Amino acid sequence: MATFLYKLGRFAFRRRGLVTLLWVLIVCGVGAAASAAPAPPTEQFSMPGTESQKAFDLLEKKFPAASADGATARMVIRAPEGKKIADEKAAIGELVGELGRAPQVAGVADPFAARSISADGRTAYAVVTYKVTAPDLTDKAHDALTAAADRARDGGLTVEAGGDAVAVDAAMSGTGEQIGVLLSALVLFLTFGSLIAAGMPLLTALIGVGVGTSAIAALGSTLGLSATTSTLAMMIGLAVGIDYALFVVSRYRAEIAEGHEPAEAAGRATGTAGSAVVFAGLTVIIALAGLAVVDIPVLTKMGLAAAGTVAVAVLIAVTFVPALLGFAPRRVLRVADRHLVKVKKPLSARKQARSEAKAAKLAARTKPNLATRWAAFVVRRPLGVLLLAVVGLGALALPATKLELGLPGEGTMATDTTQRKAYDLLSDSFGPGFNGPLTVTVEGRDAAAAGDEVGAALKKTAGVDSVSAATPNKAGDTAILSVVPKTGPTDATTEQLVKDIRAKATSLKASAGATEILVTGQTALFIDFSETLSDALLPYLGLVVGLAFLLLILVFRSILVPLKAALGFLLSVSAALGAVVAVFQWGWAKDVFGIEQPGPIMTTMPIFMIGVVFGLAMDYEVFLVTRMREAYVHGASAKDAVVTGFRHSGRVVAAAALIMISVFSGFVVEVNDLVKMMGFGLASAVLFDAFVVRMVIVPAVHSLLGDAAWWLPKWLDRLLPNVDVEGEKLQQRLRPATARVPQSRSEHEQDLVH
Known part of the structure; x- marks a missing residue:
């Protein structure tokens, strides 16, 4: 893998005009296809296999007008x-x-x-x-x-x-997104010290998102992809696009600092960081494509569309980014470091020895960077640091045990909207259940009579406020009744009522002479939707974590490293869910975040958080631990490999996480509580995962495990293909062929370009 990507990176750097032209043609072609494509279809929400969907299909067939x-x-x-x-x-x-x-x-x-x-x-x-x-x-x-x-x-x-005909107030002002992008640009500039280096990840990420969303628009009418399908693709595509380009550019600067020529540095950066990008991208794709196991078409389409956009981001990182580096091989460096690429010839043996001696003296007097000092601190006190981090995340995760799920509706809108005011007026005047009536369908030879019998029985059911008269269709084989509960649509008592009616269906069919009794309506649909997601949560989590576990075994050739990565992710996502429950369900610090009405957490929140955060978490894991593995494979001790990995990747991983936190935090300033919830949850999850799990737990665990962290059974080692993510084979191939240009740079000076 590393050797192939090394060749690809060199080719893209040397043939930068051709590669750039190809991407321009792709952007223009996909854009033209999107503009010429028919308008995307209206989203048809369906949940195959649920009683609500079965009843809706029956109504569409038997009551086409209604x-x-x-x-x-x-x-x-x-x-x-x-x-x-x-x-x-x-x-x-x-x-x-x-x-x-x-x-x-x-x-x-x-x-x-x-x-x-x-x-x-x-x-x-x-x-x-x-x-x-x-x-x-x-x-x-x-x-x-x-x-x-x-x-x-x-x-x-x-x-x-x-109602759905009422225009929804534009809660998304866009201010939060602009703030997030500006903060991301600032973090990139502070990380790289160069406007071009800071702008390159943003530019390539926007191009990748543009290609992905344009492809979705072009294929919308053919594959049934609605306009909402691109929502997740835009968010994830921008996130990983910045991350992937950031790591390739950072590695290129590190290779330049080590004295390699620009074309060689681009090849090595693509071969090493590019390999990590490919496998990190695969984990994200697995997480997003895994949404198909939920068996809700709209989620499946969103997941697959987002996975496609991530694939585009990976391709851009390993082809277009090295091509752009070819146009500005020096300008991506700090001004003080641009003289590095001017060195064309190796130094003489005497000058090389003199340079290395000078560098050693300077390094001895230079203070290590923050990432190095932190890693060294954790290595010295791994057990205490590990316990503190695990206990802290565990405490934050406790509120998640009281998680209550629900779906948004007019009753959860801001109190100053006309929809919410209408909802409250109807609840006050007609009863809480009026806003969430249940529709009961009755099939039978004499549906009208059977419907009346069912209606009479339902009026005696606990929790029912009123039941309408049965309305048969023209054929007389199906009738519908409207059942108004005594409690609101999101009340737990209403959910129990739906279950009670469905449980009585068998006995009611026998007594009323009906062949089928089904319960549907928006309230029942929401209940079925929540139940479907809840039932799919554990299988989805098992599939995503299991496949990624196998992939990480292949990448790191270790059993314990993937296990640690998966357990760390579970800790961070649980802590983030706990924070979401405390703020949005319990109302802690609600005034700080401008939350008008605490309530149930959006049903899709946990499964989306798992998919999105798992992908980003594995990104950070791959980029950080790959550097550790690289140092270990090249002869460093297990503990020294931890410090080396942090010296080279700690700052960049922190920058990538800060960028994501900035983007997601921008949504917290929006008015809509659901938008706030998504932004707060994702920002919290990235914060916990990057700065507690990856920066604290990972080095502590590796220090405690030592060489055992990289243990792999010999029989499994023989079975697994060697994908060479850390570039060991690449180094062996290049060592005799590539002349290294030595530089008298201290560790501190090298850190300036990381």
């Missing part, structure tokens, strides 16, 4: 204080008429005709049905809905709107 996927809006109207809805009949009639004349509206249900008025007579609602789906609504349609509500408010009514 199951039409046009957008809807529910206008909630409350009369002024001291008045009833009946007193405002004329004003409400004007509102209904104006809504009916709005663009793309199919019809409006008048609250007086539909009898959608609360028991106290003060609140009513009108349902607006549109001819098109929510994503296809025009700005004129949204503006007409808003204008009608505003005019009714001017007349003294309280009017709020909910």
Whole structure:
């Protein structure tokens, strides 16, 4: 692997014009394909194998008109204080008429005709049905809905709107993302001391994300990839793209510092750091593609699309980055270090000995860098440091044992949004369960009679507030009932009610003469979604960690190193989940983060955190431990290898982690609580994994294990192919052929270009 990538890096450096032209053609070609492709399809959310999905499919077949996927809006109207809805009949009639004349509206249900008025007579609602789906609504349609509500408010009514036809307020201001990118650029500049070196990872990462997202857009209509599919791809592609380019550029500067010519340095950097990039990328791809085991199509598509974008980032790191280095072989160095590439000939033996003696004296007087000093400290006190780190992460993980999962809805929106106000008005006037009714489908020869029998039985069920009359289809073989729970959609009692109704289905079928009874609706769908994700969490974790464990055995040729990597990841992700629970579920420091309403954690949060954080964690593990392995293979003792690995990679790994923390932390300043949650969780996980697990636990464990860390059974060693990530074979191949240009540089001076 290292030898192949060495040749590839040299080729890209020497043929930089050709390689750059190829990438320009790829960018232009994919961009042209994306612009010419049909609009991406609307996301069709489905969960194969669940009762909710089975019922939805039945409704689509038996009630095609009722199951039409046009957008809807529910206008909630409350009369002024001291008045009833009946007193405002004329004003409400004007509102209904104006809504009916709005663009793309199919019809409006008048609250007086539909009898959608609360028991106290003060609140009513009108349902607006549109001819098109929510994503296809025009700005004129949204503006007409808003204008009608505003005019009714001017007349003294309280009017709020909910439903998928209501435009969601743009909570993402973009300020947080801009702050994250600016902080990333600052970290890169402080790390490299060169604007070009700092800009190169950002540029290549943006190109990689552009290629990936354009490919998703180009294939959207063919593969059924909606616009939302690219969300995860953009986030992960940017993250790993910066990391991978950062490590290749950093290694190139280190090779230059050791006296190699630029083309040779590019080849060696691609052969060594590039090998780590390839295998780190494979771990991320495994984690993202593994989302397919959840068996939810939207998650599978998002995972595969993001995995494809990561693959593009890897290709760019090992081809385009060395090509760009060819255009600026000196400018990626600090100004004070650019004279290094001017040396073309080896020094004489006398000058070389004099130079090395001078360097040794200077090194003796030079203070080691921070990473070296930290690694040396941990090596001297490994047990105490290890215990402190493990206990600290364990304490942070304790709140995760009380994790409560849920899905976002209008009830979790900010209290100043019209959707949340409409939700609260309906809950106050019609009961908490009104916002989350259950739809019960009844199949049978005489579905109407069977539906009435089922409805009568459901009215006696604990937790049921009301049951509508059974509505049969034209064929008379299927009927639907609407069941309103006494509790809200996210209440645990409602979830238990769904389970109770499903448990009674068998006995109800026998007594009512039905052939099938199914429970669906948005509330039941959310419950099934949460249950599906919960059931898939452990298999997904086992698959991802297991495959990555095998891959890391291949990379490090060790049993204990991959085991330590996996256990460390579990510690960091558990601590991050604990922090998320403490802040967003329990409300600790909620004022600091601007959280208006603590509540259940988003159902997708744990599985996304596992996938994203596992990939990034293995990146840091591979880049850091590969340097240790490289030093160990080349003759260093186990403890010296730890210090050497940190001297060369500690600062760069810390910089990569700070970049990711900066990007993810930017989302914390956004208004939307769910966006805050994702940003906070990912930033916390990277912080714990990079600076506690990789920087504390990893060197401590390696110091305690010593040579045993690199133990591999002989029979397994013979079976495994030698992928040579650390470049041992490459070094043997190059040693007699490549003349090394010695430089009188101290360890401190070398650290300036790492």
